[in-house]
Amino acid sequence: MPLLINRVVTEDSWLLVDEDNLSTHLNEDIVVPYELFAAEQEQLLSAEGGLGIRINGDQDLNLVLQNLDKLSLVTIEFPAFTDGRGFSFARILRRSGYSGQIRAEGDVTRDRLEYMERCGFDAFAIPADRFDETMVNAFGEVSVHYQGCADDERPIFRQ
Amino acid sequence: MYQYNEQDQNLINARVEQYRDQTRRFLAGEIPDEEFRALRLMNGLYIQRHAPMLRIAVPYGLMNSVQIRKLADITRKFDKNYAHFTTRTNIQLNWPKLEQVPDILAELAEVQMHSIQTSGNCLRNTTTDHFAGIIPDEVEDPRPWCEIIRQWTTLHPEFAYLPRKFKIAVAGSTEDRAATQVHDIGLHLVQNDAGETGFEVLVGGGLGRTPVIGKVIRSFLPKHDLLTYLEAILRVYNLNGRRDNKYKARIKILVNALGTEEFTRLVETEWDIIRATETRLTDEHIARIKGFFEPQPYAADAVDGLAVLENQLADNQEFSAWYERNTRDHKVAGYRAVVVSLKPHLKAPGDITDVQLDAVADLADKYNFGEIRSTHDQNLVLAHVAAGDLYQLWQSLRDQNLARPNIGTLTDMIVCPGFDFCSLANAHTLTVSEQINQKFDDLDYLHDIGDIKLNISGCINACAHHHVAHIGILGVDKNGEDFYQITLGGSSREDASLGKIIGRAVPQADVANTIEKVLQVYIDNRTDDERFIETVRRIGVAPFKERVYAPVN
Numbered sequence: 001m002p003l004l005i006n007r008v009v010t011e012d013s014w015l016l017v018d019e020d021n022l023s024t025h026l027n028e029d030i031v032v033p034y035e036l037f038a039a040e041q042e043q044l045l046s047a048e049g050g051l052g053i054r055i056n057g058d059q060d061l062n063l064v065l066q067n068l069d070k071l072s073l074v075t076i077e078f079p080a081f082t083d084g085r086g087f088s089f090a091r092i093l094r095r096s097g098y099s100g101q102i103r104a105e106g107d108v109t110r111d112r113l114e115y116m117e118r119c120g121f122d123a124f125a126i127p128a129d130r131f132d133e134t135m136v137n138a139f140g141e142v143s144v145h146y147q148g149c150a151d152d153e154r155p156i157f158r159q
Numbered sequence: 160m161y162q163y164n165e166q167d168q169n170l171i172n173a174r175v176e177q178y179r180d181q182t183r184r185f186l187a188g189e190i191p192d193e194e195f196r197a198l199r200l201m202n203g204l205y206i207q208r209h210a211p212m213l214r215i216a217v218p219y220g221l222m223n224s225v226q227i228r229k230l231a232d233i234t235r236k237f238d239k240n241y242a243h244f245t246t247r248t249n250i251q252l253n254w255p256k257l258e259q260v261p262d263i264l265a266e267l268a269e270v271q272m273h274s275i276q277t278s279g280n281c282l283r284n285t286t287t288d289h290f291a292g293i294i295p296d297e298v299e300d301p302r303p304w305c306e307i308i309r310q311w312t313t314l315h316p317e318f319a320y321l322p323r324k325f326k327i328a329v330a331g332s333t334e335d336r337a338a339t340q341v342h343d344i345g346l347h348l349v350q351n352d353a354g355e356t357g358f359e360v361l362v363g364g365g366l367g368r369t370p371v372i373g374k375v376i377r378s379f380l381p382k383h384d385l386l387t388y389l390e391a392i393l394r395v396y397n398l399n400g401r402r403d404n405k406y407k408a409r410i411k412i413l414v415n416a417l418g419t420e421e422f423t424r425l426v427e428t429e430w431d432i433i434r435a436t437e438t439r440l441t442d443e444h445i446a447r448i449k450g451f452f453e454p455q456p457y458a459a460d461a462v463d464g465l466a467v468l469e470n471q472l473a474d475n476q477e478f479s480a481w482y483e484r485n486t487r488d489h490k491v492a493g494y495r496a497v498v499v500s501l502k503p504h505l506k507a508p509g510d511i512t513d514v515q516l517d518a519v520a521d522l523a524d525k526y527n528f529g530e531i532r533s534t535h536d537q538n539l540v541l542a543h544v545a546a547g548d549l550y551q552l553w554q555s556l557r558d559q560n561l562a563r564p565n566i567g568t569l570t571d572m573i574v575c576p577g578f579d580f581c582s583l584a585n586a587h588t589l590t591v592s593e594q595i596n597q598k599f600d601d602l603d604y605l606h607d608i609g610d611i612k613l614n615i616s617g618c619i620n621a622c623a624h625h626h627v628a629h630i631g632i633l634g635v636d637k638n639g640e641d642f643y644q645i646t647l648g649g650s651s652r653e654d655a656s657l658g659k660i661i662g663r664a665v666p667q668a669d670v671a672n673t674i675e676k677v678l679q680v681y682i683d684n685r686t687d688d689e690r691f692i693e694t695v696r697r698i699g700v701a702p703f704k705e706r707v708y709a710p711v712n
């Protein structure tokens with residue numbers, strides 16, 4: 001799956017683990033699904049490698065917020081492109097001071113990239129069949145912003 | 160009115176090009192149908208029964224003559240020489256071609272218009288009182304606040320994929336002509352004890368299959384906090400609104416499920432976190448926007464026209480009937496507001512031809528400082544006409560079939576397009592409005608019945624707001640035949656209420672006769688000056704029900 005980080009196609013250096021292989025990879029840079037994170041919090045937080053969590057709109061963002069300083073990656077899933085909860089998740093993460101990677105995954109395609117980036121996403125895992133190089137043009141298609149957002153908190157009247 | 164600066168213009172130009180590219184990629188097969196559907200809806204383009212329909216935004220119902228002429232031109236170039244005004248004070252074109260929409264948008268952008276967020280599950284056009292700025296007892300002109308909200312809602316990156324559509328209305332006086340209590344958010348400009356202006360905030364009103372009156376969640380919101388508070392409400396809704404069932408996705412369902420208290424607590428908690436952020440309004444910004452809504456340059460000698468007017472009214476009964484029904488007070492002496500009726504005999508309510516549009520633009524330039532407003536009940540308003548000009552204006556409007564003296568009467572109906580155009584419809588609506596028009600053409604009768612609100616929706620989506628009409632008519636399908644359910648006693652005004660169903664639906668052929676029976680009960684029961692709605696409230700629906708469903712012998 002092609003991955004854009006800061007608008008550039010990048011190799012993924014993170015490994016998604018599950019219950020079965022967690023112990024093997026515990027001290028690597030791993031992304032842990034929400035439930036597994038909730039269950040294995042203690043050992044995860046004391047492990048050596050980088051730690052990421054994968055969460056979707058049905059799950060409780062508070063678990064992420066409570067562990068922000070331990071996390072270097074938050075992957076937010078979009079089960080459907082119409083599910084707008086992830087936009088608010090990213091916004092809340094950024095305003096809580098989180099500066100690690102926020103990655104959008106799932107039904108993530110060109111025409112939402114610009115809004116996602118404004119809300120605080122800096123990484124996008126795009127389904128291969130929907131990826132093409134010109135996608136990066138989506139960023140900045142509309143450069144005037146009336147509202148403040150995670151990219152620039154100033155609304156137009158303070159810019 | 161608000162004038163775009165370079166940034167505003169850049170934004171809509173960029174949006175046109177963005178949509179042009181989206182259309183191109185869709186036609187090239189690069190965007191799946193369902194995804195393009197969301198994109199085109201967010202840009203006002205529906206696929207209707209016969210053809211696409213493009214909904215053009217008219218922010219808070221305010222336009223100038225240049226824009227109206229452009230619309231006339233667009234209907235000639237791209238459509239069938241007419242347009243339709245909606246209850247969100249927007250404009251619909253019923254016959255544009257999907258491939259041509261980017262060109263239409265480019266033309267609109269030339270006159271500072273667009274179709275951004277006129278549809279789809281996003282923040283929609285904010286509406287307000289069509290008499291804003293000219294009412295004597297107004298707390299404040301609501302339109303600067305609508306413009307502030309317009310900018311905030313336009314292309315909001317966080318709230319573009321809400322659970323469902325989201326509508327905001329603002330009222331500036333105690334008279335509510337914007338149906339604020341049946342909006343997702345209703346804002347009432349109010350003053351606190353210290354004399355400061357702010358907002359009473361209502362949430363969770365709405366129509367559709369679950370009609371609800373909005374609940375007050377804050378009785379006074381300081382004006383600088385308007386946008387942070389809206390942001391808090393929208394974030395709570397975006398995160399918690401249901402996404403599994405589109406009929407349960409509106410904010411009203413969330414407010415009901417959580418209870419008003421808990422919902423309010425969530426909003427206030429979120430607001431506490433963000434109220435001091437950069438989104439908080441500044442005095443400069445408020446002042447700048449207000450600067451666009453200064454009073455018109457009224458003529459001091461307009462009062463001189465009053466004497467002439469008096470004679471004209473005495474001499475011409477037709478003119479005076481129009482004056483009585485279709486004009487109203489203006490806070491400046493010597494001026495009146497004129498309602499241009501888009502409810503002529505036997506034409507689709509809210510429709511207007513290219514020729515009429517051009518004529519209205521000319522009349523606005525001649526008599527009304529070039530301003531035109533669209534109303535929630537699908538009419539137009541020329542808000543500042545000098546007394547001495549009324550007679551000429553009336554003659555010109557009459558020549559264009561725009562002066563039917565029926566404002567506020569039975570034939571000033573709100574009617575959705577229904578089965579003739581809308582793919583969601585269960586029943587025809589235009590046939591029924593025609594039937595009612597035919598039956599109740601007698602002016603004396605209409606004026607005797609007086610103020611009454613009759614709305615017709617072609618399905619439970621309630622686009623014509625039938626629940627909040629004094630007489631509501633809802634089209635239903637019974638084994639392939641059009642039937643109509645009738646409700647009585649609704650109101651969208653400051654005394655908002657939901658109508659009550661009087662009994663089983665009636666077949667199409669019987670609608671007008673049924674209305675006649677209803678009106679007869681009113682006539683039999685009314686006391687001196689009692690309006691229809693007051694009689695219904697006093698005697699209840701039972702007497703109406705009895706008469707309508709009485710066995711025929």
Ligand code: SF4
Nearest residue numbers: 575581584617618622
């Ligand atoms: S009420 Fe129903 S039929 Fe009428 S316009 Fe709305 S969706 Fe269409």
